[in-house]
Amino acid sequence: MNQLTDQELKTLREAEDILFSHIEYGMNNVFDNAFCELHKAINTYMEHRALSKSIYKKAKEVIK
Numbered sequence: 001m002n003q004l005t006d007q008e009l010k011t012l013r014e015a016e017d018i019l020f021s022h023i024e025y026g027m028n029n030v031f032d033n034a035f036c037e038l039h040k041a042i043n044t045y046m047e048h049r050a051l052s053k054s055i056y057k058k059a060k061e062v063i064k
Helices: 006-021 030-063
Strands: none
Touching: 006 030
């Protein structure tokens, strides 16, 4: 999977904010579900991105 550009990530964050503004807690509507799934996906992506940078830095140090 290719990394997202900063603009793509910004667009996803904006979509997350829009969905968040339409949440009606306890109603279990499409906006609630979409927000939850997008929020989880962004967080997972950011964790993987941070992990890959960390692994790259460690590998670079080992090679030196």
